[in-house]
Amino acid sequence: MSKAVNGVPSVGRICAGRLVTADVNDSILEAAQKMTYERVGALVVMDKGTLVGIISEADLVGAMVDEAPLESTPIRDYMTEAPITVAVSDDPSLAARYMVEHEIGHLPVMDLEEPVGMLSKGDLLAVGGAIAARTP
Amino acid sequence: MKVREAFRPATAFAVPSDSLRDAARKMRGSGQGCLPVLEGDSVLGIITERDLVQAVAGGVGAESARVADYTSDGSITVSLGDECEVAGLKMLAIGCRNLPVVDGDGKLVGTISMRDVILRSGRADRPSAARPDGTAHRAIGAIR
Numbered sequence: 200m201s202k203a204v205n206g207v208p209s210v211g212r213i214c215a216g217r218l219v220t221a222d223v224n225d226s227i228l229e230a231a232q233k234m235t236y237e238r239v240g241a242l243v244v245m246d247k248g249t250l251v252g253i254i255s256e257a258d259l260v261g262a263m264v265d266e267a268p269l270e271s272t273p274i275r276d277y278m279t280e281a282p283i284t285v286a287v288s289d290d291p292s293l294a295a296r297y298m299v300e301h302e303i304g305h306l307p308v309m310d311l312e313e314p315v316g317m318l319s320k321g322d323l324l325a326v327g328g329a330i331a332a333r334t335p
Numbered sequence: 336m337k338v339r340e341a342f343r344p345a346t347a348f349a350v351p352s353d354s355l356r357d358a359a360r361k362m363r364g365s366g367q368g369c370l371p372v373l374e375g376d377s378v379l380g381i382i383t384e385r386d387l388v389q390a391v392a393g394g395v396g397a398e399s400a401r402v403a404d405y406t407s408d409g410s411i412t413v414s415l416g417d418e419c420e421v422a423g424l425k426m427l428a429i430g431c432r433n434l435p436v437v438d439g440d441g442k443l444v445g446t447i448s449m450r451d452v453i454l455r456s457g458r459a460d461r462p463s464a465a466r467p468d469g470t471a472h473r474a475i476g477a478i479r
Contacts, residue, residue: 231388235392235393256368256385256387259388259391260387260388263359263387264363320432320453321427323453324453
């Protein structure tokens with residue numbers, strides 16, 4: 200997606216996760232089924248073509264704790280609105296900082312205003328050695 | 336860096352007879368995405384947020400299903416003397432964000448998370464880990 204700068208791969212290069220989206224009105228059960236079927240830990244939530252949130256496995260566990268009816272509760276009730284994002288050209292260190300400071304596991308990767316990927320902590324760990332060795 | 340310098344002392348664990356909702360409550364209460372499953376002092380395995388999500392996706396009742404039926408391999412632990420990199424590699428291998436940490440006798444002493452590993456790697460502290468205005472970018476969409 201994006202070139203390496205000074206030998207350090209950009210967020211766009213290390214982002215291994217496919218972008219899987221859900222509609223803001225989908226149910227929690229549909230979100231759980233989509234995460235399971237697509238083998239991802241979080242979904243980007245869209246409303247009329249615009250990114251409005253992100254919902255993660257942790258959010259679904261929250262719905263279980265609340266004993267929410269999973270078939271009728273919409274994603275919008277448990278998603279994180281206006282999530283922090285990174286750009287395809289950003290440095291992975293920036294993504295690592297966001298994840299640590301805000302205690303989040305996934306960051307939507309944006310190309311201008313369009314979501315194009317999902318970066319996970321696993322992506323950062325997977326390239327950790329290479330980044331550590333190549334970053335001043 | 337060694338796991339002993341990065342791990343967090345045990346705050347929550349599950350037992351095999353817990354319901355999946357019990358496990359969810361313990362995860363939520365402790366802020367952990369994964370719980371060690373104990374039988375006495377022995378670590379039987381782990382149960383993760385992903386296990387819970389997959390269970391409900393398949394129509395399993397969170398109240399009736401037991402942790403025992405969703406516990407993964409108990410051999411997946413790290414020791415206090417292991418390098419954090421080893422913990423990270425194990426997490427990647429099994430797709431978990433937390434691992435039980437055991438002492439020399441195999442007794443649970445705590446957990447270590449991907450966040451702990453990334454934090455200790457120092458990458459989040461590099462100068463490149465900031466935008467010029469110091470702010471995080473947020474998606475601009477809003478619920479209408």
